[in-house]
Amino acid sequence: DAGVTQSPTHLIKTRGQHVTLRCSPISGHKSVSWYQQVLGQGPQFIFQYYEKEERGRGNFPDRFSARQFPNYSSELNVNALLLGDSALYLCASSSFGGGDQPQHFGDGTRLSIL
Amino acid sequence: GESVGLHLPTLSVQEGDNSIINCAYSNSASDYFIWYKQESGKGPQFIIDIRSNMDKRQGQRVTVLLNKTVKHLSLQIAATQPGDSAVYFCAETNPGSGNTGKLIFGQGTTLQVKP
Numbered sequence: 001d002a003g004v005t006q007s008p009t010h011l012i013k014t015r016g017q018h019v020t021l022r023c024s025p026i027s028g029h030k031s032v033s034w035y036q037q038v039l040g041q042g043p044q045f046i047f048q049y050y051e052k053e054e055r056g057r058g059n060f061p062d063r064f065s066a067r068q069f070p071n072y073s074s075e076l077n078v079n080a081l082l083l084g085d086s087a088l089y090l091c092a093s094s095s096f097g098g099g100d101q102p103q104h105f106g107d108g109t110r111l112s113i114l
Numbered sequence: 115g116e117s118v119g120l121h122l123p124t125l126s127v128q129e130g131d132n133s134i135i136n137c138a139y140s141n142s143a144s145d146y147f148i149w150y151k152q153e154s155g156k157g158p159q160f161i162i163d164i165r166s167n168m169d170k171r172q173g174q175r176v177t178v179l180l181n182k183t184v185k186h187l188s189l190q191i192a193a194t195q196p197g198d199s200a201v202y203f204c205a206e207t208n209p210g211s212g213n214t215g216k217l218i219f220g221q222g223t224t225l226q227v228k229p
Contacts, residue, residue: 033215041221042203042219043203045217092217098215099208099215100145100146100165105150107157108156108157
């Protein structure tokens with residue numbers, strides 16, 4: 001079975017632009033979470049979606065938004081990109097939205113802001 | 115605030131030896147813990163998890179120990195192999211996150227396996 005897939009794998013943008021990152025969860029998983037990982041640090045929680053509803057939001061500005069589609073895939077949107085948004089963006093899926101289940105990660109989208 | 119921290123940034127072991135990676139957490143309400151392995155250029159890979167009603171859980175070549183009294187978590191890897199070289203993260207969830215599944219990660223420990 002396919003794991004969590006993310007696209008694109010790499011992306012280069014300039015300040016002020018916007019970006020859309022995509023994620024397909026493991027088949028049968030209904031929850032998708034997004035994390036930002038800056039080089040040398042652990043991932044930081046951005047959003048969780050379950051059954052197309054936002055279940056949680058981390059400490060990120062309103063420039064970050066996301067949505068989940070009926071097929072449980074998800075998009076992360078970032079507007080007005082800043083240099084500090086350069087990071088690896090990870091998507092994780094789990095069967096349900098609760099906090100007591102393993103989350104499985106994709107290999108991420110490496111976003112570089114020039 | 116909440117944090118999950120690791121005691122050592124880098125651990126170097128000889129191939130075939132056992133490895134122990136430690137993790138401290140600060141929130142006594144945390145009730146679910148996961149260990150992840152992250153290789154260069156890849157996303158975190160699930161290794162093993164443990165719930166707060168357990169003290170120990172074993173997988174293939176790995177054991178996780180949870181000491182709630184001192185809020186300490188450890189990952190033991192038996193017969194460490196070169197393929198085990200990676201960054202290891204512990205992560206936690208707690209009810210204070212509103213059952214969102216929000217994972218709180220530590221900084222990571224780099225495991226280097228010497229041949």
